[in-house]
Amino acid sequence: MTLNNKTIAMLLAAAFLLALAAPWLIPQYRIDRLTLALIYGAATIGLVIITGRAGQLSIGHSAFFGLGAYTTGILLARDIMPLPLALLAAALAGGVLGLVFGKPALKLRGFQLAIVTAALAIVFPLLLPRFSNLTGGHAGLAIPPQFAPESWGLSSVSWMYMVTVVVVGMLVFVAWAVTRNRLGRALDAIRLSELTARSMGIDVAGYKLAAFTVSAICAGSAGGLYAAAIGFIAPEAFGLLINLTFLAALMVGGSRVIAGALIGGLFVQLVPEVAAGLSQAWTQLLFGAILIVVVFFLPGGLVSLISIMQRKVSRSTEAAAATSADTTDSD
Amino acid sequence: MPAELQVFLQQVVDGIANGSLYAAMAVAIVLVHRTTGVVNFALGEMALLCIFLAWQLAAWGAPLPLAIIAALAFAFVLGAGIERVLMRPLRNKPPLASAVVALGVFLVLNQICALIWPGAQREFPALVPALNFELAGVRVGSETLLLIAVLAGQAAALWWFFRHTRLGLRMRAASDNPESAVYIGIEPNRLFTLGWGLSAIFAAMAGILLAPSILLTTGMMFPILIYGLCAATLGGLNNPFGAIAGGILVGVTENLASTYLPFIGSDLRIAAPLILVFIALLFRPHGLFGTVQAERV
Amino acid sequence: MRLVVSDLSAGYGNSRVVHDIALTVGPGEIVALLGANGAGKTTILRALSGIIPRAGSVLLDDREMIDVSARDIVRAGVIHVPQGRGTFGGLTVGENLSATQTGSAAREHALRDKACRLFPILRERWTQPAGELSGGEQQMLAVARALMLEPRILMLDEPSLGLAPLIRIELFETIRAIAADGIGVLLIEQNADLSLKIASQALLLSHGRIVASGRPDEIAGSGTIEEAYLNHAG
Numbered sequence: 001m002t003l004n005n006k007t008i009a010m011l012l013a014a015a016f017l018l019a020l021a022a023p024w025l026i027p028q029y030r031i032d033r034l035t036l037a038l039i040y041g042a043a044t045i046g047l048v049i050i051t052g053r054a055g056q057l058s059i060g061h062s063a064f065f066g067l068g069a070y071t072t073g074i075l076l077a078r079d080i081m082p083l084p085l086a087l088l089a090a091a092l093a094g095g096v097l098g099l100v101f102g103k104p105a106l107k108l109r110g111f112q113l114a115i116v117t118a119a120l121a122i123v124f125p126l127l128l129p130r131f132s133n134l135t136g137g138h139a140g141l142a143i144p145p146q147f148a149p150e151s152w153g154l155s156s157v158s159w160m161y162m163v164t165v166v167v168v169g170m171l172v173f174v175a176w177a178v179t180r181n182r183l184g185r186a187l188d189a190i191r192l193s194e195l196t197a198r199s200m201g202i203d204v205a206g207y208k209l210a211a212f213t214v215s216a217i218c219a220g221s222a223g224g225l226y227a228a229a230i231g232f233i234a235p236e237a238f239g240l241l242i243n244l245t246f247l248a249a250l251m252v253g254g255s256r257v258i259a260g261a262l263i264g265g266l267f268v269q270l271v272p273e274v275a276a277g278l279s280q281a282w283t284q285l286l287f288g289a290i291l292i293v294v295v296f297f298l299p300g301g302l303v304s305l306i307s308i309m310q311r312k313v314s315r316s317t318e319a320a321a322a323t324s325a326d327t328t329d330s331d
Numbered sequence: 332m333p334a335e336l337q338v339f340l341q342q343v344v345d346g347i348a349n350g351s352l353y354a355a356m357a358v359a360i361v362l363v364h365r366t367t368g369v370v371n372f373a374l375g376e377m378a379l380l381c382i383f384l385a386w387q388l389a390a391w392g393a394p395l396p397l398a399i400i401a402a403l404a405f406a407f408v409l410g411a412g413i414e415r416v417l418m419r420p421l422r423n424k425p426p427l428a429s430a431v432v433a434l435g436v437f438l439v440l441n442q443i444c445a446l447i448w449p450g451a452q453r454e455f456p457a458l459v460p461a462l463n464f465e466l467a468g469v470r471v472g473s474e475t476l477l478l479i480a481v482l483a484g485q486a487a488a489l490w491w492f493f494r495h496t497r498l499g500l501r502m503r504a505a506s507d508n509p510e511s512a513v514y515i516g517i518e519p520n521r522l523f524t525l526g527w528g529l530s531a532i533f534a535a536m537a538g539i540l541l542a543p544s545i546l547l548t549t550g551m552m553f554p555i556l557i558y559g560l561c562a563a564t565l566g567g568l569n570n571p572f573g574a575i576a577g578g579i580l581v582g583v584t585e586n587l588a589s590t591y592l593p594f595i596g597s598d599l600r601i602a603a604p605l606i607l608v609f610i611a612l613l614f615r616p617h618g619l620f621g622t623v624q625a626e627r628v
Numbered sequence: 629m630r631l632v633v634s635d636l637s638a639g640y641g642n643s644r645v646v647h648d649i650a651l652t653v654g655p656g657e658i659v660a661l662l663g664a665n666g667a668g669k670t671t672i673l674r675a676l677s678g679i680i681p682r683a684g685s686v687l688l689d690d691r692e693m694i695d696v697s698a699r700d701i702v703r704a705g706v707i708h709v710p711q712g713r714g715t716f717g718g719l720t721v722g723e724n725l726s727a728t729q730t731g732s733a734a735r736e737h738a739l740r741d742k743a744c745r746l747f748p749i750l751r752e753r754w755t756q757p758a759g760e761l762s763g764g765e766q767q768m769l770a771v772a773r774a775l776m777l778e779p780r781i782l783m784l785d786e787p788s789l790g791l792a793p794l795i796r797i798e799l800f801e802t803i804r805a806i807a808a809d810g811i812g813v814l815l816i817e818q819n820a821d822l823s824l825k826i827a828s829q830a831l832l833l834s835h836g837r838i839v840a841s842g843r844p845d846e847i848a849g850s851g852t853i854e855e856a857y858l859n860h861a862g
Contacts, residue, residue, distance in 0.1 A: 111370045119605035281445040288438025504716045504727040511714030515728045516702030
């Protein structure tokens with residue numbers, strides 16, 4: 001079965017509608033988990049663009065995620081804006097910080113870039129308690145649950161879920177738009193060799209910054225959704241370590257494919273579920289082991305399983321065709 | 332001496348004391364990077380495991396020096412083993428792969444310590460009798476002097492090793508051009524494994540020097556790793572002396588900023604060296620003392 | 629020392645690049661290996677120095693070397709100077725030469741003196757990083773470095789590449805002198821003229837196989853060289 005663009009579009013539309021219908025198909029507590037999975041997936045979509053495609057390792061996206069969370073959180077807690085605008089503000093905040101930080105930071109490469117992004121990730125949560133009248137400091141910030149219009153008759157969990165699906169859908173579209181055709185190939189070229197890309201006439205600095213900013217927008221939006229969905233945020237949730245969760249989602253799902261980000265998000269939500277009986281230590285150990293195992297055995301992530309299976313299927317159909325040709329070719 | 336100057340000097344000396352610790356970690360980071368081109372994010376946790384091991388051996392009754400030597404030997408095996416099994420196969424893969432695996436090892440080692448030695452509040456025995464020396468009103472502890480002495484010894488040993496021994500020269504050759512090293516009979520693989528083993532020993536030494544002054548927890552090496560990475564980056568990643576200078580700079584900056592800049596205070600003290608590194612890298616992307624390495628196309 | 633190669637095949641990954649290679653290099657002989665780009669000349673050298681998978685027979689004075697490790701091949705005295713020289717750019721000239729040594733300091737001194745006599749320019753550049761040397765100087769350093777390993781068979785891959793004509797001639801004279809010392813030389817050269825002048829034997833490689841072999845004047849006259857180079861464009 002070959003997948004042409006029209007088929008893919010139809011499949012995606014079907015998936016989208018199915019996803020929206022979930023609150024009527026799945027119990028509420030699972031909806032909650034699904035929302036979180038999508039949120040992590042959304043943040044990881046950004047990493048697909050900047051790390052998976054453009055090859056720039058950033059362990060600082062927790063800062064954009066946290067900034068988005070606190071932006072939406074504060075706006076909702078103080079009833080300044082309705083949810084959609086508060087989420088937009090989160091996306092913008094992420095984007096602005098991404099742009100401002102990225103412009104100088106992306107002059108650096110490889111390890112140097114990783115360490116300055118790590119610096120951002122470390123400093124961000126330390127700054128939050130400094131503005132405790134806004135952020136609630138160490139005690140955290142409570143955000144009232146969000147509801148759909150009365151007449152729709154949806155629980156707040158279902159409503160947040162549907163909002164998340166819509167926002168993630170938009171982010172998927174944006175990510176697809178910036179990584180297709182020439183744009184995507186430019187990013188790939190940059191990943192493989194910046195020097196060669198530059199000599200091919202690609203504006204490496206410009207593309208890197210654009211990719212970084214878009215990825216920050218994704219992380220910021222995800223953070224905004226997180227605040228609205230969880231209802232309570234505190235600085236500890238946005239430290240350096242959640243970057244490892246994002247990285248795990250990226251590598252497990254498939255670092256170069258947008259769908260991989262969503263699969264990865266599902267995966268990182270599943271692991272704590274499965275490990276619910278185990279202590280926190282085992283969960284973290286599992287995460288670390290998964291990172292190592294994925295790099296060695298499935299570097300393309302879970303999405304690469306599809307192409308691996310496709311290859312196996314086509315090889316066996318070839319073999320079957322060959323043997324049938326042998327039997328017909330008997331004279 | 333006026334009181335303000337004394338306070339200032341004390342802060343500087345304390346900063347140098349902390350900085351020596353970061354420098355020791357930075358030297359380990361530089362050693363790994365110089366020989367294999369990889370930044371080993373897991374160095375802190377490798378050291379952590381060795382520290383706990385030393386503590387455990389001492390708690391079981393072994394004399395402290397023996398426990399430490401055993402832990403350092405284990406460090407070598409751990410470092411060399413991880414390189415051989417996990418990092419060597421990744422040498423021709425994109426750098427993201429090694430970085431992710433190193434982070435994975437970070438998590439795994441950290442949690443192994445949490446599982447084997449759960450709970451908190453373990454105290455590492457003192458390495459030297461606690462004495463305080465005072466010079467012109469500035470206090471220095473005996474542990475600090477030990478630290479500085481060990482650091483100086485490490486730096487000197489590394490310098491001598493790379494400059495004046497056959498093995499050190501061959502290691503430099505192997506990291507300069509691993510493909511060509513084969514043509515003169517060098518086996519880069521073995522040397523890289525050796526480099527990881529040695530750097531693990533250096534990192535473990537840094538951790539053991541730190542251990543007596545704080546409680547043993549699974550998080551204890553993380554700030555040291557971060558500061559060590561800052562110091563190594565500042566110093567230029569390939570230069571052990573740069574790493575030491577970087578370490579001292581980081582320690583002093585952290586202390587002075589936390590004392591004299593009210594916005595930083597003590598909770599944001601880690602921000603000061605991080606911001607310093609960021610700014611420094613903007614002007615000198617290869618570190619203050621680093622050399623530009625030509626990119627092979 | 630005599631190098632006798634027969635039935636050699638070698639390649640990268642799953643493909644074989646060269647097939648049925650047979651050649652002999654005796655002490656003091658210079659054997660020129662000619663052929664267009666991509667014919668497989670470098671592959672043969674890489675197979676002989678043990679850094680790529682290979683099959684067949686490589687006899688060094690009756691010792692079978694086909695399964696020997698690269699390091700032990702170097703120890704046995706088969707030294708390969710790769711294309712592009714392969715010097716250690718970050719190390720000084722002196723360090724480049726010393727990096728080869730695992731034995732006594734006295735021996736190192738003796739070898740160094742000998743190498744510097746052949747290439748006096750190296751003494752002048754002794755403390756400079758090798759990366760700062762000119763192309764010709766780097767080539768001399770590469771050959772000097774090979775000599776530090778006391779080769780019995782010296783294999784040179786395109787030593788004259790990128791060098792000025794005068795330097796080339798000097799270099800080839802030096803190669804002749806090295807062979808005169810009893811070292812067998814296997815020489816890859818795009819520049820057929822120069823190598824044929826000093827070689828006692830020439831082999832022509834095309835598409836991974838030897839298509840002609842014999843004395844230089846035989847090969848040069850027969851027109852097979854042009855054929856081989858031209859055919860390869862296809």
